[in-house]
Amino acid sequence: MSTDERVTIRKLPTGVPGLDEILGGGLPEYSFNIIAGAPGGGKTTLAHQVVFANATPARPALYFTVLGEPAIKMLRYQQQFEFFDPAKLNTAVRFINLSQVVLEKDLNAVLEEIVKEVEAASPGIVVVDSFRTVVRKAQAGTAELDLQGFVQKLALHLTSWEATTFLIGEYTEGEIRDNPVFTVSDGLFWLYQQVERNSIVRKLQVMKLRGQTSVPGLHTFRITAAGVQAFPRTFGLTGRAEKARDRRRLSSGVADLDGMLGGGIPEGDSLLVAGPSGTGKSVLATQFIAAGLRRGEPGIVAIFEERPDEYAERAANLGMDFETARHDGQLSVIYLRPLDLSVDETIREILDAVARTGAKRVAIDSLAGFEMALAPGFRADFRESLYRMIGALTRTGVTIVSTVEVTETFTELALSPYSISFLSDDIIRLRYVEIGGQLRKVLMVVKMRAGDHSKDIREYEITAEGFRVGGRLTGYHGLITGVPEPLHPGPGGEPGPGTPDPKE
Amino acid sequence: MNTVTPAIQNLARRLIALEAARIPSDGLGGAAVRACEKLRVPLARLAGVAGFRSLLARAVALATAEVPWLDSVQVRPDGALEGFDAAGRQPGAVLGGEAGTAVVAHLLGLLVTFIGDPLTLALVRDAWPDAPVDETERRAEGQL
Numbered sequence: 001m002s003t004d005e006r007v008t009i010r011k012l013p014t015g016v017p018g019l020d021e022i023l024g025g026g027l028p029e030y031s032f033n034i035i036a037g038a039p040g041g042g043k044t045t046l047a048h049q050v051v052f053a054n055a056t057p058a059r060p061a062l063y064f065t066v067l068g069e070p071a072i073k074m075l076r077y078q079q080q081f082e083f084f085d086p087a088k089l090n091t092a093v094r095f096i097n098l099s100q101v102v103l104e105k106d107l108n109a110v111l112e113e114i115v116k117e118v119e120a121a122s123p124g125i126v127v128v129d130s131f132r133t134v135v136r137k138a139q140a141g142t143a144e145l146d147l148q149g150f151v152q153k154l155a156l157h158l159t160s161w162e163a164t165t166f167l168i169g170e171y172t173e174g175e176i177r178d179n180p181v182f183t184v185s186d187g188l189f190w191l192y193q194q195v196e197r198n199s200i201v202r203k204l205q206v207m208k209l210r211g212q213t214s215v216p217g218l219h220t221f222r223i224t225a226a227g228v229q230a231f232p233r234t235f236g237l238t239g240r241a242e243k244a245r246d247r248r249r250l251s252s253g254v255a256d257l258d259g260m261l262g263g264g265i266p267e268g269d270s271l272l273v274a275g276p277s278g279t280g281k282s283v284l285a286t287q288f289i290a291a292g293l294r295r296g297e298p299g300i301v302a303i304f305e306e307r308p309d310e311y312a313e314r315a316a317n318l319g320m321d322f323e324t325a326r327h328d329g330q331l332s333v334i335y336l337r338p339l340d341l342s343v344d345e346t347i348r349e350i351l352d353a354v355a356r357t358g359a360k361r362v363a364i365d366s367l368a369g370f371e372m373a374l375a376p377g378f379r380a381d382f383r384e385s386l387y388r389m390i391g392a393l394t395r396t397g398v399t400i401v402s403t404v405e406v407t408e409t410f411t412e413l414a415l416s417p418y419s420i421s422f423l424s425d426d427i428i429r430l431r432y433v434e435i436g437g438q439l440r441k442v443l444m445v446v447k448m449r450a451g452d453h454s455k456d457i458r459e460y461e462i463t464a465e466g467f468r469v470g471g472r473l474t475g476y477h478g479l480i481t482g483v484p485e486p487l488h489p490g491p492g493g494e495p496g497p498g499t500p501d502p503k504e
Numbered sequence: 505m506n507t508v509t510p511a512i513q514n515l516a517r518r519l520i521a522l523e524a525a526r527i528p529s530d531g532l533g534g535a536a537v538r539a540c541e542k543l544r545v546p547l548a549r550l551a552g553v554a555g556f557r558s559l560l561a562r563a564v565a566l567a568t569a570e571v572p573w574l575d576s577v578q579v580r581p582d583g584a585l586e587g588f589d590a591a592g593r594q595p596g597a598v599l600g601g602e603a604g605t606a607v608v609a610h611l612l613g614l615l616v617t618f619i620g621d622p623l624t625l626a627l628v629r630d631a632w633p634d635a636p637v638d639e640t641e642r643r644a645e646g647q648l
Contacts, residue, residue, distance in 0.1 A: 071551045072559075075619045086622040090546070090630050097552035 009211050012164060015053025015083060016046065018230035018348070022204075022219050024212040027187070030162055031210070032155045034131075034181060036171040037191035042202060042223050043168045044074065045081065046191065047127045049227045050166065052083045055092035059124030062117055062163075066098045068130040083227045094121065102134055107150040110134060114154065118161050125164050132169030135181065148180035155184045176207075186210040192218070199375035201342060204230060220342035231344030247450065250361065250399050251295075253287030256469035257428075260445050260454035265426060267360075269450065270390050270400040272423075275430030279441055280462045281403035283318065284428070285363040287466045288401045290320040293330055297360040300332045300353045300398075302346070304369030308333035318466050332357050336373055343378055343385035346370065347392050354396050362393060366403040390423050408432055408482060425449040430460075433473075433482050442473060444480070508613040515628070516609035520601065522635060536604020537585050543611060544583050546630045557583040559614050566613075567606035574603055 011026030020026045027033070027050070035043045047063075055061035065071045075095070078084050089095075101113045118126060128134065135147065158165045167181065173190070176182050188208040194201045202221050206214040221230040249264030258264045265271050265288075273281045289299040303311050311333055312322040325331035332353045336346055350362060364370065371382050378385060393400055402424075408431060427447040432439050443460050445453040457479045459470040476484035516539075523535035523542070530538070540560060547556040561579040568574040578586045588604075615624040628635060 065552075070555055072555060072615075072618050075550075075623060079620060079623065086620075086626065089623055089626050095550050097548070097550060097555065099552040099554065 011212070012050075012054055015049045016228045016230055018219075018221070018232055019204075019228070021232045022206060022215045022230055023209060024214045027164060028209070028211045030159050030164055031186040032159060032165045032184065033167070033187035033189065034171075034185045035166055035168045035189050035191065038172075038193060039170055041191035041193050042221070042228055043170075043191055044069065044129055045078070045223055046189075046228050047129060047166050047168055048078050048081070049083050051093055051125055051127060052085055052088060054125050054164075055088060056124070057091045060091070060121055061093050061125035061127065062121055062123040063093065063095045064098050064114065064117075064126070064128045065095060066102050066128060066130055067133040071095050071097055080225070081227045082225055094123075098128075098134075107134075107146060111150055111153055111157075115157055118158065118163060122161065123163050125166070126158055127166045127168065129168040130170060131167035131181070132171065135169070148183075151180045151184050182208075191221075194377070196375050196377040199377075201375045201377060220344050222342075222345055229345075229348075231342060231348055233344070250288075250297075251291045252284065252401075253289075253291035254284070254467040254469060256458075257284075257443070257467065260443075260456065260458070260469075261426070261448065262451055262453050265399055265401070266448075266450040267399050268394060268397050269425035270394055270402065270423065271426040271428065273401060273403045273428050273430065274406050276408040276432060277405060279430035279432065280460075280467060281405070281430060282314075282365050283462055283466055284430075285365045285401050285403050286315050286318065286320060289331065289361055289363050290315065290318075290322075292361040293320075293322075293325050296330075298330045298332075298357040299325075299361040299363070300334060300350060300357065300359045301363045301365060302334045302336065302350055302370075303365050304336060304373045305366065306335075308335050311335075318464070329357060332359070343374065343381075343389060346373075347389045350389075351392060351396065354393070354398055359398055362398045362400045364400065364402040366405060368405045387423055426453075431480070431482060433479055433484055435473075435476070435484065442479060443469070507617075508609045512609050512612050512616065513605065516605045516612055519628070519632060519635060520604055520608060522632060532601030533588055533604050536601070536608055537588050539604070539608050540585050540611065542631045543608075543627070546627050547615075548583060550627070553581075553583050557581065560585070560607075560611060563607055563610035563614055566610040567603065570606050571603040574607070577607075 010029040011020070011023075012029055013026050014020055014023065035046055037043050051061040051063060065074065075089075079086065085093075096117055098110060098113060101109050114126075114128070155165070167185070169181070171179075176188075182188060185208065187206070187210065190205045190207050192203045192205070194203060202223065203218040204221050205218050206216070215232055215234055217233045219230055219233045221228055223229075248267045249258070249261070250267055251258050251264050252261065273284050275281050285301070289301055292299045301311065306314075308326070312326065315322040322331055322333070326333060334349055334353055336349060353359065354362070367386065371379055374382070374385075390400065390402075424447070426445070426449065428443060429446050430441065430443050433442050434440075441460050441462075442457050444457045445455075447453075456472040458472050461468045461470065473479060473484075475487050477487055478484040519539045519542075520532060520535045523538045524530070524532055527534065527538070544556055544560075547559065551559070557579055560583060564574060564577055564579060564585075568577075574588075576590070577588050580586050585607075612624060612628070615627065
């Protein structure tokens with residue numbers, strides 16, 4: 001059969017950001033689906049969101065409630081979500097209570113009642129919440145074959161009446177086998193609420209979806225005042241970023257450093273600033289954003305360790321007015337809720353801010369803070385997560401400066417504790433060196449993918465105006481070990497005369 | 505706790521007046537019973553018969569605090585009010601219209617407490633498509 005001859009299955013939007021992508025474009029129209037999971041997993045909220053996204057007075061949604069959450073309370077709670085539209089109630093969205101039929105009668109009566117309502121309303125969407133209650137009641141006095149017959153007839157009737165159906169149930173994974181409900185269903189969506197140490201992470205899985213290819217695996221999702229938002233697992237892995245050879249160079253905000261970088265940071269690059277605590281990584285990231293703002297380039301700062309006001313205050317101490325930029329919409333300071341973040345929602349948050357503000361520069365300060373903000377389960381995959389995040393961000397064309405804290409050792413020059421150097425196009429390393437009884441700071445450009453860069457190791461200071469890069473430290477060897485020795489020791493251990501900087 | 509605002513009282517009075525106009529011989533008490541009966545249909549569909557019965561029983565209990573002779577009024581398992589007329593004929597039982605208004609107002613008040621006034625008004629409109637209940641009027645009176 002050629003592609004043209006095949007029936008086209010229309011896909012309904014779920015109304016859940018991210019979920020259509022996971023489903024391969026949306027919900028197959030007229031499909032018979034199960035939303036399963038433990039109590040508190042978000043099943044009802046997901047169903048409501050789908051209902052309100054699709055119901056119209058001409059093709060309404062029938063929401064059958066059965067013995068579970070009383071409908072009055074369901075309405076009380078669900079109307080708190082932004083997607084809930086009271087104007088649709090009783091016209092496009094109709095709630096029908098089946099409790100009495102289920103309690104007093106048998107499966108045939110339940111089926112009759114559903115059929116009667118469906119034939120009267122000709123709904124586009126039908127939800128039975130909770131279907132598990134119907135089945136449990138049925139199982140008490142019904143043979144398995146009768147239950148299978150009931151599910152079969154229900155699916156047949158609802159499909160014939162061109163309804164896309166959702167049966168909601170509190171199931172455990174062990175119940176999937178030999179359960180007629182799962183056998184008949186076209187789609188099976190499982191919602192999990194996983195406890196990881198003290199954190200809660202919500203995940204969903206499309207276990208089955210007939211007729212179209214969905215994205216396999218567990219996808220994180222969150223429930224906020226806006227409702228359910230899903231984050232596809234493949235987020236950040238698709239698409240390709242094209243980088244022109246003659247890209248514009250962006251100022252880092254420190255003129256001497258721009259010189260060391262061969263004219264600035266190549267636009268669209270991801271630059272990593274690595275160094276131990278107190279070496280000025282955040283100052284450098286802040287100067288990078290401030291330099292963009294001065295040129296009218298919107299920026300985004302993702303922070304995890306301090307609040308936006310504190311961050312703006314610190315910038316103000318360096319003479320940078322971030323408050324006005326925030327007020328004008330030129331700068332977004334994203335403070336992500338710590339401790340139970342998923343990487344995907346962080347990426348989504350930053351990408352949304354990029355789209356909203358047209359940002360050209362993003363500072364992520366810091367990767368260590370980001371790691372700490374994640375739920376424990378995500379920390380195990382942090383390297384892979386960073387790969388996806390950096391990939392997703394650079395594909396938008398923004399230039400990223402990330403900071404990372406490294407523990408100073410005096411035997412090696414570590415670039416990052418995460419072995420993520422390959423993710424960065426450019427790396428600047430800051431470090432302490434002990435010279436003449438003083439702890440001084442040096443910086444070096446370790447890597448630049450786009451071209452040549454300075455090989456100098458230069459001393460720098462952090463002043464009230466930010467970075468002040470000094471001259472190249474000559475007359476020592478072993479600078480990158482942190483405990484250099486003078487090439488020609490003078491009387492006090494300082495380099496003796498006759499060791500000029502060849503560049504000066 | 506359910507509190508009946510003047511706007512809810514007014515709405516209850518208007519609904520009872522609508523019912524009274526349909527069968528004047530029943531009096532205001534009978535009209536109140538029919539008003540509850542009319543709300544039973546959409547509410548039972550939404551919350552189930554047992555759900556409606558619970559709400560009405562609570563409304564009667566709250567109204568009894570204001571109109572003591574209502575204490576002999578019962579709510580049947582199917583959600584119908586029982587004994588309203590008989591209670592109204594007891595010595596000292598006066599103001600049948602006020603008693604009926606109290607019951608209907610508390611029923612509406614409970615709905616507003618649980619699901620808010622827009623959804624409550626939607627249910628009222630469902631039961632009385634011809635009732636003069638609209639958003640403009642509601643705004644003029646303040647929130648239910």
